[in-house]
Amino acid sequence: MTTETATPDGAQTDAPWFPQLRDNPFRPPAAYEQWREQSAVGSAELHSDQRAWVVLRYDEVRETLEHADISVDAQHPHFPRVRKGVTSRANDTMLRHMDAPMHGKYRRMLARQFTAKRVNELQPELERIVTEAVDGILAKGGPVDLHQEFSLVVPTKVICALLGVDYAISGDIQRLSNITTSAATQADELVAAAQEMYALLDAEINAQYENPRNGLIGTLIEESRKGEIEHRQILGQTFMTIVAGHETTANTISMGMLQLFKSPEIRERVTADGSLIPGMVEDMIRMHSLVDGTLSRVASQDMVIGGQQINAGDGVIVTISSPNYDPRRWEDPYQLNIDRNDRAHISFGAGPHMCLGQNLARAELYLAFEQLLTRIPTLRLADVPEPVEMQNDGFIYGVRSVMVDW
Numbered sequence: 001m002t003t004e005t006a007t008p009d010g011a012q013t014d015a016p017w018f019p020q021l022r023d024n025p026f027r028p029p030a031a032y033e034q035w036r037e038q039s040a041v042g043s044a045e046l047h048s049d050q051r052a053w054v055v056l057r058y059d060e061v062r063e064t065l066e067h068a069d070i071s072v073d074a075q076h077p078h079f080p081r082v083r084k085g086v087t088s089r090a091n092d093t094m095l096r097h098m099d100a101p102m103h104g105k106y107r108r109m110l111a112r113q114f115t116a117k118r119v120n121e122l123q124p125e126l127e128r129i130v131t132e133a134v135d136g137i138l139a140k141g142g143p144v145d146l147h148q149e150f151s152l153v154v155p156t157k158v159i160c161a162l163l164g165v166d167y168a169i170s171g172d173i174q175r176l177s178n179i180t181t182s183a184a185t186q187a188d189e190l191v192a193a194a195q196e197m198y199a200l201l202d203a204e205i206n207a208q209y210e211n212p213r214n215g216l217i218g219t220l221i222e223e224s225r226k227g228e229i230e231h232r233q234i235l236g237q238t239f240m241t242i243v244a245g246h247e248t249t250a251n252t253i254s255m256g257m258l259q260l261f262k263s264p265e266i267r268e269r270v271t272a273d274g275s276l277i278p279g280m281v282e283d284m285i286r287m288h289s290l291v292d293g294t295l296s297r298v299a300s301q302d303m304v305i306g307g308q309q310i311n312a313g314d315g316v317i318v319t320i321s322s323p324n325y326d327p328r329r330w331e332d333p334y335q336l337n338i339d340r341n342d343r344a345h346i347s348f349g350a351g352p353h354m355c356l357g358q359n360l361a362r363a364e365l366y367l368a369f370e371q372l373l374t375r376i377p378t379l380r381l382a383d384v385p386e387p388v389e390m391q392n393d394g395f396i397y398g399v400r401s402v403m404v405d406w
Helices: 030-038 058-066 102-111 116-140 146-151 153-163 167-180 187-210 216-225 231-245 247-262 264-272 274-288 358-375
Strands: 041-046 051-055 295-299 303-305 308-310 315-318 388-392 397-405
Touching (some): 051 058, 058 295, 058 303, 116 146, 116 358, 146 358, 153 167, 153 216, 153 231, 153 358, 167 187, 167 231, 187 231, 231 247, 247 264, 247 397, 264 358, 274 358
Parallel strands (some): 051 315
Antiparallel strands (some): 041 051, 295 315, 388 397
């Protein structure tokens, strides 16, 4: 990565573009790997016409995410945006853009719905959701699009269960999430989809003021009655929960099955011994590294990361795929190792903003793979001209379609 005179504040440089596209869905963009070996931190041009520092190595990524002087303030004029047309609501409406001490207050409110106890309470419903989704593809018969008919259906309904909303709106949530999480979406389409999602959620929240349910919305309404949170903040946190937990889980299922189609020995092991599924899922999460452009930050004080001087006000982006494949940290990083059992990857972030929903995501992934492997043991790619359509827009990696048969 060119860094000799590069600074995010506009100095002349030959800095490359960020994000880059992948040549292979199961490894980082080749450019990131080249940049990582040149330096831990480099400068890049963003499609929003901004410039930012990009952190590429594992140790420096963790240091950045855990640094007390790294801010998530999206209202800051130099907060880096990886695509044009993105605007942020007030920082107090979404946990991901809150700094301390505000962040701690609202994270504690939300955390009640993500504890191990709560995930255990949801387990029977998760099992029912996954069972019905498998029933659905078996009833439809092959060839069928696994991604659209199963992988997206499961996390959408899990989010509905978590929020405490009717499954009848799951189709709209799935449709709108697809639009709002794609970098290919045009600015006007993004705004329209976000507005429609907010209107949908606003109606659900208003209904629960009168008839609260057991779920995240009900928990936040309870806090609102204590004067701890406002309606607009409930709306923002609910929107954030949907966007954060939808595409990532769906793509982990679909991409994971693609890996197993190509690795019959691993598939045979985990099918015969379900206790191996958690280790398999964990290394899949590391390898997929689905969202590379979402961990944007801004320096609130001068600092040095990886030998690079970063000044107060500089934009900083933390990559996910590059550190998850950093050979300084991982042995044989390009191999799916179901015995690795290492949760120290960056896919759920690190530091105070580490993903709240990671244990819920793991629970639904375990069930999804367990049922697909045991209930449809002959599942395979369908014999059609193009069974797999990938999504490779530099923002969220994954698939658009996986046609399967059995």
